[in-house]
Amino acid sequence: MNGVTLDLEERAKVTSGFKSGCSGHCTSYGANCENGGKCIEKYHGYSCDCSNTAYDGTFCNKADVGAFFEEGMWLRYNFQASGISGKESGSRSESSPDPQGPLPDLAHEEIRFSFSTSKAPCILLYVSSLTTDFLAVLIKPTGNLQIRYNLGGTREPYNIDVDHRNVANGQPHSVNITRHEKTILLKLDHYPSVSYHLPSSSDTLFNSPKSLFLGKVIETGKIDQEIHKYNTPGFTGCLSRVQFNQIAPLKAALRQTNASAHVHIQGELVESNCGASPLTLSPMSSATDPWHLDHLDSASADFPYNPGQGQAIRNGVNRNSAIIGGVIAVVIFTILCTLVFLIRYMFRHKGTYHTNEAKGAESAESADAAIMNNDPNFTETIDESKKEWLI
Template sequence: EGNPYTWWVGKANEKHYYWGGSGPGIQKCACGIERNCTDPKYYCNCDADYKQWRKDTGMLSYKEHLPVSQVVVGDIDRPGSEAKISVGPVRCQGDWNYWNAASFITSSSYLHFSTFQGETSADISFYFKTSASDGVFLENLGNTDFIKLELKSATEVSFSFDVGNGPVEIVVRSPSQLNDDQWHRVNAERNVKQASLQVDQLPLEVRKAPTEGHTRLELYSQLYVGAAGGQRGFLGCIRSLRMNGVTLDLEERAKVTLGVKPGCSGHCTSYGMYCANGGKCVEKYNGYSCDCSKTAYDGPFCIKDVGAFFEEGMWLRYNFHSPGTSMKDLVSRTLLSSTDPETTVPDLNLNKEELSFSFSTTKSPCVLLYISSYTQDYMAVLVKPSGNLQIRYSLGGTREPYNIDVDHRNMANGQPHTVNITRNERNIVLQLDHYPPTSYSLPTASDIQFNSPKALFLGKVIEIGKIDQDIYKYNTPGFTGCLSRVQFNQIAPLKAALRPTNASSHVHIQGELVESNCGASPLTIPPMSAATDPWHLDSASADFPYNGQAIGDGVNRNSAIIGGVIAVVIFTILCTLVFLIRYMFRHKGTYHTNEAKGAESAESADAAIMNNDPNFTETIDESKKEWLI
């Protein structure tokens, strides 16, 4: 009764009160559903609170609620009670039938299966991928009856059969090439009333069956997938072949058949776009996977943020060179020329770099990120005391560093913000959150090479040697908040710290790094139109962030707001005065009630009324008279 004291949190941060072996909306454990709990008064074994250890186990299989992000336990103030909760790993399984495939590598290769039983109805579907212009997909023969599906040309798929009334052929013609080495779906159906064929999303081709004649398809030979009867066989891949609801095991049969290989290559040509954020698609014989090693993301599709929460005083340093690397070795190694960026260092003279990360904080000032060098060059991203963002470049050639001040909003507001910085020689492109990218340019006197980068710092700068005074001032007490998706060129320092790889030896941490995605997705509020944006400037040459004077629209809007507030105040005062006047001069009246006489001595209200009512009195008086006869 009521909400339980313990629950778990899943996708979308929703609370769930059911447990393993149970389902959504059922506040029971598996034993409660099966009615075999230790104590029949409870719906979970653990609720019995016996001295002996009991357990409730089961699988959470409702995928819309998974994965489990946290478990909350309440009602812990019970002396002598003990409990242990463990959550196992998430296991994801793909659709075996969907990826069951075979590759036909010669025009004479084929797979054979038992005779297709489709006397009165046939439902055949599969996917194919090829670069050949024609070939037989499958065929099954009888004495005179047959059924066949084939690629007749680069733009035509044919479905033909004969049930004893003569051959029937249905052809679907595609406006685009079907031998483009992309996956295409074929669905063919036949019953006693009609037959149909559809390819991809093209219009369905239908052929009505004759009103009289044979209706049963009588087949005797084996079912051939690929070449048959000396015809040119199919060259390419077929997968997910289903016939009357049964998936044929192409992979298992291909393992023992010459000229046919289990699985298909080339999945990345069709599904590689699902590897996001720079993830690389890797071919597998029965599917594909995404390699996220060169990104700041994780997960099967490289879309899971990898980040951490920084407490005050914590810092992370990523050394661009391996421990013990000499300067001679350092000069001979570069990031761009290496095949393994996790074990190498950036180019000693960077003409360009890409930096991206997300952060959230409520403390300012602080240093978000700092890249030092073996020279005086450095790059820094700071939050100023006002909460505004500043990007600082010092590449030599000028007395003062080049600063990019983003003064349009307070970035230390506790919300997640995304920063993307790209530099190519003198040109710098900055994008914040959902705002359009903005271009800047280094001064003509500035160098364009970032010489000898040494280390990347997050949270706080711990560097030996001379440090810029503003950096030193903002460095205390340090960054407090969340950082995620941090990536400098092909290096992801936070991911290297949280995921053991070859690059982990480059990382040094002060404090305990607690993993968190920091709610890293930025606000998705669309940009305001020029008519409603108070920061919009009429000048087409104005650069973002906007540092111009307040525009007329903003003044008019402020005036309207002030006028509305004044009107509300005046109306409130008038209403108060009217109420006070009515209260002071209200009419004071009296009222009089008539009560029945004798109410004081009557036993009840009804008795008082009866005593005072003349009808009752008269009746009583009449009864007291005496008559003489």
């Protein structure tokens, strides 16, 4: 200050009211920023930066951004900056990121999104490159999910087929794909994560990524035959919270962010809460449900079981147990009725009542005298000749 270097730390040590070793708010509360949100330190607190996530809200945990795709609609996110040739962008992708937006790690991809659709086949997500490398997540005509990787110019792409369920059933599903070099970790909905390994002929780098497509692939040059076959008519349904590494293409399209210039859309993209949140509980299938009717009809049913007959009971009810339960119910009903009758009999003659007899009736000669003594305004005299005698 004014040409003089001030050692503020030393001054703080000898000043009362100051303590050294302050770590900031983000050290204690940074974990509150969810889904990859970045904690920003402030003077009186902190805030969560959700710009590189597919979420909104104070803590990046609310209102996952989603949109409904009509038939023929597509979204393209360009990784490379405009005005750069293919050769230049290919060399830059391995050295420095695009100043207008982050580039994905070439040896690592992390993909997360949710979707719901009832039409197959279709392309959910496709990442192209300036070379022959590509990544695709699609739904086959059978309704099963497939992930296709082609790294290093291999002759045949490496396919991961998820054949244990149909995902084109109109229900919401979530997909998490993580690749580190040749190891791929896939998690679908609530099922446990499954690990896969790329073949030895595959490369470990995704060379020169070019564009990310949602809904449909509109790319120049040679495209994989399976991708070309499943590209028509396109995806119809809901896509939500799409994130590729640090890029959220749907959020960039629907919000005014720094990455919005990288987005190109065919059709009208309208933000919609179209129900693409995944189910948290798995429905029990008939094969694992012991109370399913098919199991009760089969000869291998283990319960309910009747020890006397040595075979499973079809309707699941033991006759002896039903008789015993009926007898117990009758006994309980009889006891309750007896108790009610006894209570009503005990309290039948019990009670108190009040009369309107005049005060002093006990010491008065007659009832008329008691009334006269009790009411001073009573002036009527009683004539002895008017007394009535009952014989």
